[in-house]
Amino acid sequence: xxxxxxxxxxxxxxxxxxxxxxxxxxxxxxxxxxxxxxxxxxxxxxxxxxxxxxxxxxxxxxxxxxxxxxxxxxxxxxxxxxxxxxxxxxxxxxxxxxxxxxxxxxxxxxxxxxxxxxxxxxxxxxxxxxxxxxxxxxxxxxxxxxxxxxxxxxxxxxxxxxxxxxxxxxxxxxxxxxxxxxxxxxxxxxxxxxxxxxxxxxxxxxxxxxxxxxxxxxxxxxxxxxxxxxxxx
Numbered sequence: 001x002x003x004x005x006x007x008x009x010x011x012x013x014x015x016x017x018x019x020x021x022x023x024x025x026x027x028x029x030x031x032x033x034x035x036x037x038x039x040x041x042x043x044x045x046x047x048x049x050x051x052x053x054x055x056x057x058x059x060x061x062x063x064x065x066x067x068x069x070x071x072x073x074x075x076x077x078x079x080x081x082x083x084x085x086x087x088x089x090x091x092x093x094x095x096x097x098x099x100x101x102x103x104x105x106x107x108x109x110x111x112x113x114x115x116x117x118x119x120x121x122x123x124x125x126x127x128x129x130x131x132x133x134x135x136x137x138x139x140x141x142x143x144x145x146x147x148x149x150x151x152x153x154x155x156x157x158x159x160x161x162x163x164x165x166x167x168x169x170x171x172x173x174x175x176x177x178x179x180x181x182x183x184x185x186x187x188x189x190x191x192x193x194x195x196x197x198x199x200x201x202x203x204x205x206x207x208x209x210x211x212x213x214x215x216x217x218x219x220x221x222x223x224x225x226x227x228x229x230x231x232x233x
Contacts, residue, residue, distance in 0.1 A: 004043070005051045007036035012052060020054065025062040032071050032082055033169045039084040043072065085170055087223055093167050094219040100164045101151075101211050108154035109199040109207070116154050120196055123147055127189055134182050140189075147192055151199075171222060184221065188214070 012027030014020065028048075031037045043063060049056040063080045066072045073083050112120075127143040130136045152161040191214040198206040 004031070004037045004041050005048055007031045008048060009052060011036075014052070014054075021058040021061045024052070024054070024058040025065050028059075028062050029066060029069075029071065029169075032066070033172050035172075037082050039082050042079045042081050044079065085226070087226055090171060090219065090223055090226060093170055094215055097164065097167055098212055098215050100160060100167075101215065102208055104152050104155040104157060104160055104164070105195065105199065105207055105211060106204055107157055108151045109202060109204075111156055112154050112199070117196075117200055120147070120150055120154075120199075123150065124189070124193055124196060127192070131185055131189060137185070140185055144188060144192070151195075187217070 008028050008031045011030040012024060014023055016023055028037075028043070037043070045056050045059045045063065048059045052059075063072060063074075067074060067080070070089075071083060072080050074080050123143065123146060127140060127147070130139045130143060152164065155161070191210055194210045195207065195214070198204075198210060
């Protein structure tokens, strides 16, 4: 039995109060987007069903949904395999992210209370503290994610939040790599402070400029990382 099935099992919690087909879909999807199932790996429907101890129907439905989402592809006479994220995919995702982040940030800016602005400021101060001496990289990366999540939360646009969450997940396997370098984290933190100040000052033009720069830098890094992985460097 392949190790990838164990990874699927780790992400598939059948004790949840959700339909089984949804639980299985989410489990396989998360295993793929986090890189636990390698690109090109064939997902064996029968073996997955036996290991998880369920019928093959939820596995089949999950793979059909994942194929429509572009995460797997069916190859005749071989089976369903995990697709790689291409540079074209990444560029499209960042184009969408830029547009959605601008909408969410401006909406949040116009809705936020003084208490919420203070909450965002305290989060940035906490991130600065965690980033001191390059000792707590994982915590810094986590706090960067919380900052983004807070803005979407304060925007009060749940449908937009759902869309952007899925977009971020596609590049999850590359995201943390882009923030492991000390200089990149310092730059990202500086950009987060600029986003905060732009929101606080109600400066839409500055926000658009900073968000574009912030995401463009991340995009360039991730495209370079994808290129390296493609050539086995």
